[in-house]
Each structure stands twice: as C-alpha cells, then as structure tokens.
Amino acid sequence: MARSSDTLLGALDLLVLKTLARGPNHGFGIALHIQTVSENLLRVEEGSLYPALHRLERDKFVKASWTQTENGRRARIYKLTAAGRQRLEEAEINWDNVSKGVARILRFV
Amino acid sequence: MKRFWYALFRRSRVDAEISEEIQSHLAMRADLEGQLGLSAAEAQASAHRQFGNATIILEDTRQFHLYPFLESILQDLTHAVRQLRRNPSFSITVLFILALGIGTSTAVFTVVDGVLFRPVPYADPGRIVAYGIKVPFETREFQFGYDYLYWRGKIPAFDALTSMFPGDQDCDLTEANPARLACAHVESTFLPFFGVQPVIGRNFTRDEDRPHAPPVALLSYNFWRTRYGGQPNILGLPISLDNTPAKIIGVLPQNFVMPTLRRFDVILPQQLNEAAQVFPNAGETLRTFARLRPGWTPAQAVSALQPMLERDISGAPPAYRNEIHIGVRTLREWQNGDRRQTSWVLLLAVLSVLLLACMNVASLLLARATSRQRELAMRQALGASRGRLARHAITESFVLSLCGGVLGCALALFLLKMLLATSPNSIPGLTEVHFSVRIFVFAALLSLVSGLVFGMLPAFRQASMEVFTGWRATSPSRTSIRDALVTFQIAGSLVMLTAAGLMLRTLSKLESVPLGLDTEHVVTAQFTLGSSYDATRLMVLSETLEQRLRNRPGVNSVTFADSIPPGGPIRAMPFFAIRIPGRPPSDQGVGGMVPWRTVSSDYFRTFHVRLLQGRAFEASDMGTRSAPAVVISQSLARKLFPGENAVGQRVTLSESGTYTVVGIAGDVRNNGLSVAPDPEFYLDRDQPLETLRGAPSHHIAVAIRSTLRSQFLESWMRDEIHALEPAVPVDVITMQDRVRDFAVPQRFHAILFSTFAVITLLLAVSGLYGLVRFLVARRTQEIGVRIALGASPAGIATMVVRSALRFTLAGAALGIAGALLMSRWLESMLYQTRARDPLTIAIVAALLITCGIAAALAPSITAARTDPMTALRTD
Numbered sequence: 004m005a006r007s008s009d010t011l012l013g014a015l016d017l018l019v020l021k022t023l024a025r026g027p028n029h030g031f032g033i034a035l036h037i038q039t040v041s042e043n044l045l046r047v048e049e050g051s052l053y054p055a056l057h058r059l060e061r062d063k064f065v066k067a068s069w070t071q072t073e074n075g076r077r078a079r080i081y082k083l084t085a086a087g088r089q090r091l092e093e094a095e096i097n098w099d100n101v102s103k104g105v106a107r108i109l110r111f112v
Numbered sequence: 113m114k115r116f117w118y119a120l121f122r123r124s125r126v127d128a129e130i131s132e133e134i135q136s137h138l139a140m141r142a143d144l145e146g147q148l149g150l151s152a153a154e155a156q157a158s159a160h161r162q163f164g165n166a167t168i169i170l171e172d173t174r175q176f177h178l179y180p181f182l183e184s185i186l187q188d189l190t191h192a193v194r195q196l197r198r199n200p201s202f203s204i205t206v207l208f209i210l211a212l213g214i215g216t217s218t219a220v221f222t223v224v225d226g227v228l229f230r231p232v233p234y235a236d237p238g239r240i241v242a243y244g245i246k247v248p249f250e251t252r253e254f255q256f257g258y259d260y261l262y263w264r265g266k267i268p269a270f271d272a273l274t275s276m277f278p279g280d281q282d283c284d285l286t287e288a289n290p291a292r293l294a295c296a297h298v299e300s301t302f303l304p305f306f307g308v309q310p311v312i313g314r315n316f317t318r319d320e321d322r323p324h325a326p327p328v329a330l331l332s333y334n335f336w337r338t339r340y341g342g343q344p345n346i347l348g349l350p351i352s353l354d355n356t357p358a359k360i361i362g363v364l365p366q367n368f369v370m371p372t373l374r375r376f377d378v379i380l381p382q383q384l385n386e387a388a389q390v391f392p393n394a395g396e397t398l399r400t401f402a403r404l405r406p407g408w409t410p411a412q413a414v415s416a417l418q419p420m421l422e423r424d425i426s427g428a429p430p431a432y433r434n435e436i437h438i439g440v441r442t443l444r445e446w447q448n449g450d451r452r453q454t455s456w457v458l459l460l461a462v463l464s465v466l467l468l469a470c471m472n473v474a475s476l477l478l479a480r481a482t483s484r485q486r487e488l489a490m491r492q493a494l495g496a497s498r499g500r501l502a503r504h505a506i507t508e509s510f511v512l513s514l515c516g517g518v519l520g521c522a523l524a525l526f527l528l529k530m531l532l533a534t535s536p537n538s539i540p541g542l543t544e545v546h547f548s549v550r551i552f553v554f555a556a557l558l559s560l561v562s563g564l565v566f567g568m569l570p571a572f573r574q575a576s577m578e579v580f581t582g583w584r585a586t587s588p589s590r591t592s593i594r595d596a597l598v599t600f601q602i603a604g605s606l607v608m609l610t611a612a613g614l615m616l617r618t619l620s621k622l623e624s625v626p627l628g629l630d631t632e633h634v635v636t637a638q639f640t641l642g643s644s645y646d647a648t649r650l651m652v653l654s655e656t657l658e659q660r661l662r663n664r665p666g667v668n669s670v671t672f673a674d675s676i677p678p679g680g681p682i683r684a685m686p687f688f689a690i691r692i693p694g695r696p697p698s699d700q701g702v703g704g705m706v707p708w709r710t711v712s713s714d715y716f717r718t719f720h721v722r723l724l725q726g727r728a729f730e731a732s733d734m735g736t737r738s739a740p741a742v743v744i745s746q747s748l749a750r751k752l753f754p755g756e757n758a759v760g761q762r763v764t765l766s767e768s769g770t771y772t773v774v775g776i777a778g779d780v781r782n783n784g785l786s787v788a789p790d791p792e793f794y795l796d797r798d799q800p801l802e803t804l805r806g807a808p809s810h811h812i813a814v815a816i817r818s819t820l821r822s823q824f825l826e827s828w829m830r831d832e833i834h835a836l837e838p839a840v841p842v843d844v845i846t847m848q849d850r851v852r853d854f855a856v857p858q859r860f861h862a863i864l865f866s867t868f869a870v871i872t873l874l875l876a877v878s879g880l881y882g883l884v885r886f887l888v889a890r891r892t893q894e895i896g897v898r899i900a901l902g903a904s905p906a907g908i909a910t911m912v913v914r915s916a917l918r919f920t921l922a923g924a925a926l927g928i929a930g931a932l933l934m935s936r937w938l939e940s941m942l943y944q945t946r947a948r949d950p951l952t953i954a955i956v957a958a959l960l961i962t963c964g965i966a967a968a969l970a971p972s973i974t975a976a977r978t979d980p981m982t983a984l985r986t987d
Binding site for chain 2: 030034035049057058060072078
C-alpha cells in the first residue's frame with residue numbers, strides 16, 4: 004500500500020492538517036472550516052474527507068477520539084500529533100514550491 | 113499483529129464506527145441546514161447530497177483499518193465454505209475420498225517413519241557405520257577380538273572405533289523381587305563414541321573395562337524408573353546380577369537406544385581380555401562400529417579394509433578365503449536392512465493411492481466446474497477477473513484438502529489402533545500410537561500438496577463466454593483432461609491390483625509351505641530359567657514337568673527341546689567342522705551352517721517329523737557313552753554320505769565327540785518360512801552331557817500333542833509350569849499360531865496392498881462412471897437424434913459401453929506397462945512368486961475390464977432409454 008506523498012495529491016492532506024493546526028476538530032468542522040475560509044472556492048465533496056482523515060490517522064499524523072460536542076452530539080475529534088505538525092511543515096514548504104513552480108510555468112507559457 | 117486480529121474479527125466494529133462518524137457528520141450538517149430554514153426532510157436530503165455516496169466513502173475509509181489482501185482471502189474462504197455447503201453430497205464425497213487418501217498415507221508414514229526418516233539419537237549419526245567381516249554363517253558384520261585390536265588405529269577411513277558383545281544376553285537380578293534382565297556388554301569407548309552422556313552419574317572408565325575389575329553397571333532410564341522409582345541418589349548402590357554384586361554408576365538418557373535396537377536394562381563393561389586375543393580370526397566375536405572420517409564413503413572404506421583382511425586370512429585355504437568379505441554399512445542401513453526397501457515401496461504405494469485420490473477429486477471438481485460454467489461466465493462478465501476466479505477455485509480446494517486432512521488424521525489414528533490391536537507384532541518398533549509433531553506436519557503438508565494438485569486443474573480451466581452460445585457447451589480440451597485423469601486412475605488401479613495379487617499369492621505360497629512337520633494338535637511352551645539352575649536341577653525340573661504333563665488325560669506325547677522349528681533360538685555350526693572319521697575333511701569351503709537341537713526321544717513323534725531310516729533315540733543309547741547317538745536330517749545325510757547308507761556311520765561333531773548316526777529324519781523348515789531348510793542334526797537331550805552340548809541350555813521348550821481343544825492345553829501347560837516355577841514368564845502358543853506368526857510381514861503387506869487396491873479400484877470405477885454419465889448427458893441431443901433416425905436402444909447402449917471400454921483398455925495397457933516397470937521393486941517382498949507373473953496380471957486386467965463395463969452399464973441404459981422428443985426439446 005503506497006503512502007501517498009505525491010505532491011499534488013497531498014493538497015487535501017495539507018488542508019486538513021492546516022485546519023487541525025488551529026485546534027482539534029471533527030470531520031464536519033474541518034469540512035466547514037475549509038469551505039468558509041476558502042469562501043466556498045474549495046468545495047470538496049464532504050464525504051471524501053473521511054478516507055483522507057483515516058489515512059492520516061493510520062499514518063499517526065492525527066489522533067482521534069470520541070467526545071461529546073457542545074450541542075450534545077457524539078463526534079470523532081481529530082487532533083494533530085507531533086509527527087503531524089512536522090508533516091504539515093514539510094507539506095507547506097512542498098506546496099509552496101509546487102505552486103511557485105506551477106505559477107512560473109503558467110507565466111512562461 | 114493487533115491490527116491483524118482487528119482485521120479478522122473486528123471488521124463489523126470498524127464499519128460501525130465509520131458509519132457512526134458519517135451519521136454524526138450528516139446530523140451536524142442537517143442541524144446547520146435546519147438553522148438556515150430548511151424543513152427536517154429537506155435538511156436531511158441536502159446533507160446527504162453534499163456528503164456524497166456514503167457506502168463508497170465507507171468502503172474507501174475501511175481499507176485503512178484492514179489488510180486488503182487478508183480481507184479478500186477471508187472473503188474467498190467464506191465464499192468457499194458457502195459454496196461447499198450448498199452442495200453437501202459433492203463435498204462429502206470429496207472429503208471422504210481425501211480422508212481416505214490422506215488417512216492411509218499418514219498411517220503408513222507413521223509405520224515407516226522410524227525405518228526411513230526418524231533421526232538416530234546419536235551425535236552425527238550420518239558418519240556412524242557398522243563394519244567388519246561377513247561370513248556365510250553370520251551375514252551381519254562382526255570382528256574377531258584379535259583383528260579388532262590389531263586393526264584399531266590402522267584404518268585411515270575411520271577416526272573412532274567401538275565395540276560390544278553381539279547377541280542378547282540375559283542376566284538375572286538376584287536380589288529381592290528377582291527378575292530377568294537384558295544386559296548389554298560394551299566397551300568403555302561405546303557411549304562417548306555415540307555421543308551419549310548418562311543423565312545421572314558417569315560412564316565407566318577404561319580401567320573398569322579391564323578383566324577382573326570391580327563390576328560396575330549403568331541402568332537404562334526405564335529400568336531406573338520402574339525398579340528404583342526414578343530416585344536420584346542411587347549412585348554407588350549395589351545391584352546383584354547373576355549373584356555378582358556390581359556398583360551402580362549411572363543412568364542413561366530416556367531417548368537412548370542401543371544401535372542394535374534391542375531392549376536393554378543394564379549396560380556392563382565388556383571387560384574384553386585383550387591378552388587372550390592373540391590369533392587372527394579367532395577369539396571373542398565383537399560387533400564393531402566406526403566413525404567415517406569426513407570425505408570417506410562406506411565403499412571407499414571397504415576397499416581400504418580389504419588388504420588388511422587379506423593379510424589376516426592369507427593362511428586360510430582358498431575355499432574359505434572366497435567366502436569372507438568386508439562389510440561397511442551406515443548405521444541406518446545396518447539396523448534396518450531389507451526393511452528399508454520394503455518401507456519405501458509401502459510409502460510410494462500409499463502416496464500413489466493419494467495421487468489417484470487427488471486425480472479423482474480433480475475430475476469431480478472439473479465436472480462441477482462444467483455444471484457451474486454459466487455461473488462462472490456470469491461472474492466473469494460482471495467483472496470478476498480470471499485471477500480472482502482461479503483464486504476462488506484454489507481456496508475451495510484448500511478448504512477441502514484441509515478438512516480432508518483433519519478427517520484423514522482421525523482415520524489414520526483409527527487405522528493404526530486397529531492394526532496394533534489385531535497384530536501387535538506386525539510393525540517393528542511401533543508399540544503404541546502417538547501423534548507426534550512429525551506425523552502432524554506430514555499430514556498437513558500432504559493436505560496442502562494434494563489441495564494444490566487437485567485444485568490446479570479446475571482453477572486454470574475456467575469458463576469462457578462460449579457457454580452462452582448454445583450447443584457447443586463444452587470446450588473439447590476439458591473433457592480430454594478428464595479422459596486422461598480417468599485413464600490414469602484405471603492404470604494406477606491396475607498396478608495396485610497387481611501388487612495386491614502378488615502379495616496374496618506370496619502369502620498363500622508361504623502358508624502352504626511344506627514344513628516337514630505337522631502343526632495340528634500341538635501346543636508349545638517356552639521359558640528360560642535363571643543361571644542359578646545347574647544341570648541336575650534342570651534335569652529334575654524337566655523330569656517332573658514331563659511326568660505331570662503325561663499324566664494329564666488325552667495327552668499323546670510330550671517332548672522337551674532347546675528350540676522349536678521353524679526357527680530358533682537355535683545353535684549351529686559350519687558344515688566344514690563336521691568330519692567323518694577316516695576320511696579327509698571336505699574342501700567345499702565353509703559349506704553353510706548346520707543348525708542343531710537337543711531333543712528328547714519323543715520329539716519326532718510329537719511333531720510328526722518323519723523318520724525316513726533308522727530310529728529315534730532310545731533308552732538303550734544311554735549306555736553307549738563312547739559314541740552317543742545322533743539323528744541327522746535327510747539333506748545332511750546326502751551331503752555327508754552321498755550315495756551311501758548313512759545309518760550306522762560315525763561323524764565327528766566336535767574336537768573329541770564322535771557320534772553314531774542312528775536315524776535319518778525328514779527335512780524341517782528351520783530358518784523361518786521363506787528360507788529353504790538347512791541340513792540339520794539332533795542330539796539326545798537325555799544323554800549325559802558331552803562336549804558339543806556343553807552346559808545344558810537354560811532355555812526350555814516343551815511341546816505336547818493332544819487331540820483336546822488347544823485352549824485347555826494352553827491353560828494346562830501354563831498351570832503345570834507355574835506349579836513348579838511360579839515366577840517364570842512362560843510363552844505358550846499353539847504350533848499353528850506360531851507358524852502363522854512367521855508370515856506376519858507378508859500378511860501385513862497383503863492386507864495393506866489389498867486395501868490400496870480396493871480403494872484405487874473404487875476410485876477408478878467411480879471416476880469412469882462419472883465420466884461416462886457426463887458424456888452421455890452431454891450427448892443427449894445427439895443420442896436423441898440417433899434414436900429419432902432409427903438407432904436401436906441396444907446399439908446406443910453398445911456405443912456408450914464401447915466409449916467406456918476405450919478408457920478402460922487404454923488405462924489397462926498403461927497399467928500393465930506400469931506393473932511391469934515397478935516389478936523390480938516388489939521382488940524382495942515376494943516369495944516363490946514372479947514379480948512379472950502373467951497369470952496375476954491377466955486376472956487383474958480381466959477384473960478391471962469387467963468393472964469398467966459394469967461402471968458403464970447404468971449410463972448406457974439411461975442413454976438407450978433417451979426419449980428423442982424430450983432430448984431435442986431441452987435447451
């Protein structure tokens with residue numbers, strides 16, 4: 004099972020990790036955050052978040068636990084681990100390089 | 113590892129957790145939408161829409177908690193089990209066949225394991241050889257004391273030697289609770305040579321191995337446990353053996369066995385008097401073992417020893433020299449001799465039974481694959497890859513073969529228990545059945561391999577889209593595979609039937625061997641008395657016993673001897689040692705061995721051994737001390753006095769003993785059943801001792817002839833002997849049972865091969881039946897057309913039978929070729945039966961062809977009764 008460290012595919016991971024860097028959150032919260040912050044520019048299908056979350060969990064970048072939310076619902080809360088924080092740093096640098104690279108190509112053409 | 117179990121058993125929990133998470137997400141989204149003013153139902157729908165396909169998400173997410181490979185195996189397994197349960201009669205048939213194949217194979221493996229594979233419990237056993245000289249009267253290697261000592265250190269092929277006294281030595285435990293023990297006498301180098309350390313105490317030293325050293329003893333583990341209750345502080349205790357106190361100095365490990373495979377209770381120093389071993393080819397005889405130097409083979413050792421032997425025997429006349437050879441054999445070969453080849457034959461035979469069983473199962477699976485073609489083609493059309501379908505088929509085979517293996521183990525256990533219960537002595541070394549790890553591993557491997565064998569074919573012959581095209585429902589190649597399988601099964605069954613036939617013929621030949629004596633109405637008893645009995649006590653005992661037995665009503669005659677034919681324990685001398693006074697010694701070399709027995713005068717009358725000339729011993733012989741009487745066998749008379757009347761002649765049997773021949777007795781089997789009798793002579797037990805007889809034998813054999821029922825006689829004899837000697841173990845057996853025991857190995861082979869033959873015949877016939885029925889079913893429409901066009905039912909039936917006959921004849925021809933090829937291996941197991949016996953092969957082939965026709969009869973009748981209208985309407 005190849006661990007996807009593909010630069011371009013890592014975009015969703017990056018978004019999730021970045022969101023979690025603000026503090027622990029559940030899947031819905033993460034989806035909502037990405038949507039609001041990107042002003043609905045990035046509208047991922049909400050469900051597709053979960054395979055990514057569980058993969059990050061398997062790779063120990065996030066930790067999950069069930070808790071009760073303020074409005075009384077049970078939710079699975081994800082929290083960034085130390086490894087996750089490091090991964091986020093790498094992913095940010097990586098993303099930066101990639102977007103710069105892409106931008107240059109776009110300009111060049 | 114944790115995840116593994118999680119994956120196997122917690123899958124539903126993983127699913128539940130993900131579902132709950134998704135539900136919680138949906139609920140939160142619906143809450144939010146509701147706050148934006150949507151109705152509950154609209155909010156729900158919107159939440160679902162924005163989430164996407166929850167089922168697919170679940171599946172995509174689940175994979176991060178499971179091993180997908182394991183997962184699909186699990187799926188295949190469930191599928192396989194479901195598939196097998198759906199068709200129970202098929203599964204039961206297959207399991208039955210597999211259990212039969214694996215069960216018999218495992219049982220036979222258990223029997224031959226000790227002979228073929230189980231490691232000898234010594235250090236570096238591959239290099240241990242038994243070496244020495246072989247002469248006509250002793251075919252197992254031995255050395256004379258002088259040669260052993262002289263050769264020691266001069267043999268480049270060996271880096272260590274050791275020796276022991278040959279034969280079984282009984283000794284008496286002469287203290288409270290006396291008992292007869294088996295005592296082995298070995299050299300001080302013996303235990304280190306075999307790499308054996310006593311578990312308690314020590315080995316004896318070189319000084320303790322010198323003549324007249326204070327006696328010491330090592331105990332066997334079992335003897336220590338039974339006699340001393342395994343108490344650890346026994347070192348230094350005295351043990352009285354044959355009225356001589358010895359000091360216990362150690363206990364041997366539990367797994368130690370003598371290289372001779374004989375039982376032993378006590379090991380004593382052999383205390384060889386080296387100073388007395390001064391002449392080549394004389395002195396004590398020793399069993400000698402050696403360790404080959406690395407890089408030497410037994411054959412090379414033989415050629416290295418040859419010059420040393422030639423030096424030692426250079427003085428002997430050429431006739432003798434030619435009969436003395438060097439022998440060097442690996443320990444395993446020396447221990448098991450012919451049994452190795454027999455064991456290989458048995459193992460290969462049972463493995464071929466298993467192979468045939470696998471072929472049968474393969475053709476059953478192929479047949480079922482044919483009937484499941486539509487299902488398989490459908491699954492393929494729906495996107496299952498060929499690889500996945502093949503994996504399904506293989507998983508199914510493995511489920512079958514492993515279940516078959518479990519059942520087979522149970523069957524093997526049962527078979528072995530039954531075998532041991534019916535004939536406890538039939539398998540040397542197998543006294544109780546226990547399932548060791550080795551046996552279990554063997555059965556498991558067998559199941560896996562057979563699963564692979566019969567699973568492969570169906571797996572790679574999956575259905576293609578062709579099935580949907582109507583008439584051409586089967587590709588021709590598949591049936592040709594089944595044809596080949598059935599032909600092979602028939603061939604294999606012919607080979608097995610031939611082997612069984614040969615074994616049965618051997619058994620019947622052996623059982624009808626003319627023994628030279630009459631076994632009916634004779635009961636024998638044998639016992640061995642302690643060494644404290646001197647000649648007088650022995651004489652008194654046998655006289656009293658004879659009187660008591662004679663006084664019983666219905667007893668016709670009573671005789672005493674030191675051994676009972678056929679077989680021993682027997683004493684013998686080389687033929688060249690028998691001289692005729694006044695004539696030059698024979699120059700025919702050693703001339704084979706001449707066994708002899710000491711018997712009382714009624715011996716010939718009791719066993720109905722014919723006296724051809726002269727008479728038996730009489731009381732009047734007692735006086736002729738100068739030339740005591742001897743009765744010689746017919747073949748000895750011919751050999752000693754060709755063309756002369758032997759009665760009245762004188763023969764010298766030992767240095768000083770000259771005997772008068774008073775009678776000539778018919779030849780009696782005295783070497784077991786399968787070996788031609790040796791020339792033999794009888795000495796009178798009641799005569800005063802003379803030099804040849806030496807000390808009277810402590811082994812006493814009594815035989816009575818009576819027309820009463822043998823059960824009475826057996827208990828009488830036991831009672832009478834126990835009345836005189838309460839503590840002595842007595843072996844009572846009728847002559848008929850005794851003779852039957854000599855054919856135990858042959859009976860075992862006959863039973864085994866007959867079982868194999870029946871199994872393979874049933875497999876072949878059922879395989880043929882299945883194939884013919886399948887062919888008929890496939891040709892229903894064609895047959896319908898034929899009948900509609902006017903073919904007679906008889907013609908149709910003949911056509912079907914003829915098609916079956918084609919396989920049978922092809923299989924039989926192949927089988928005959930196979931039987932001729934394997935005949936070489938069987939030869940050593942046969943007696944007076946040619947391994948290429950044309951009669952047996954002919955009978956077997958006829959039987960097989962009859963069975964083949966019988967198998968085709970039912971399908972041929974079905975075919976003949978085909979209603980053309982129905983046949984043409986189907987499909």
